[in-house]
Amino acid sequence: MKAIWNILAIFAVLNVLAVGGLLGWLGTSNRLNSERINAIRTALARTIEQEKAEAAMKEMEAKQQADEKAKQARLAEPPVTAGEKIAEQQFRDEQRQQMLLRQQQELENLRSSLLAQLAKLEEREKKLETDRKAFEAERTRLAAMDQDKQFKLALSTLENQKPKDAKLMMSALLERQEHEQVVAYLAVMEEGKRGKVLAEFVKDDSQVAADLLERLRRRGLAAPVAPPVPAAEASPTNAQRPANAAAPAQSPPAGSTSR
Numbered sequence: 001m002k003a004i005w006n007i008l009a010i011f012a013v014l015n016v017l018a019v020g021g022l023l024g025w026l027g028t029s030n031r032l033n034s035e036r037i038n039a040i041r042t043a044l045a046r047t048i049e050q051e052k053a054e055a056a057m058k059e060m061e062a063k064q065q066a067d068e069k070a071k072q073a074r075l076a077e078p079p080v081t082a083g084e085k086i087a088e089q090q091f092r093d094e095q096r097q098q099m100l101l102r103q104q105q106e107l108e109n110l111r112s113s114l115l116a117q118l119a120k121l122e123e124r125e126k127k128l129e130t131d132r133k134a135f136e137a138e139r140t141r142l143a144a145m146d147q148d149k150q151f152k153l154a155l156s157t158l159e160n161q162k163p164k165d166a167k168l169m170m171s172a173l174l175e176r177q178e179h180e181q182v183v184a185y186l187a188v189m190e191e192g193k194r195g196k197v198l199a200e201f202v203k204d205d206s207q208v209a210a211d212l213l214e215r216l217r218r219r220g221l222a223a224p225v226a227p228p229v230p231a232a233e234a235s236p237t238n239a240q241r242p243a244n245a246a247a248p249a250q251s252p253p254a255g256s257t258s259r
Contacts, residue, residue, distance in 0.1 A: 155185055159193055166193075167200035174208070183215045 026032035046054075158166045170182045186194050201209035 151184070155188060158185055159189060163193070163196035163200050166197050167204075170197070170201075171204075179212075179215060183212060183219060186212065186216060187219055 158169065161169065170185065173182050198209055198212065201212060
């Protein structure tokens, strides 16, 4: 037990010597004097909570002083008269009105620009539509001209054939179910040639001839046909009798193909 106390005493003496040496070094190195010692003693005399409270108090006092100075400065300024307040309000109102007018003008300019662009688009669309219709009309016209030209060429070819040969060509078209094409040719043929061609149809198949005659009637044309009559009575007038006289005939007269 005595040994422990001796050890503790030695450590205490060593600590005192260390502290004394530190203080001596601080004093000789000009890092510690009486004023700093008093400042350290004062700082250590207060707790951390006390320091925080004092700092808050000082901050509050500084704020109060600043507010008081601002109040004094406002009081030192000359008072604003009612006329000045009205003038200031009018100035603000005018600025707001000018800003609104400027915004309205910008919107109106934007609207005018959009309307102009829309008008240009509509005009361009109308022009495109007009050009398209003109193109379609021209294409239709050219197609009609070409078709009419080709049709006339084919019709001329048929009319230059013998009635029997023309009938054979038309029969080939009928076999391909092109009845309307055959009727179209018959409708515009010369009356005499049409009658001779129909007479050739009557000679081979009166039913076919009757069908063609009915189709001609439906086109609104009176298509005469050479009826079967005796050879002594065969004449251009009799060869072009009405259509209903051709139906009962089974064979044409002997000289009908020579007309």
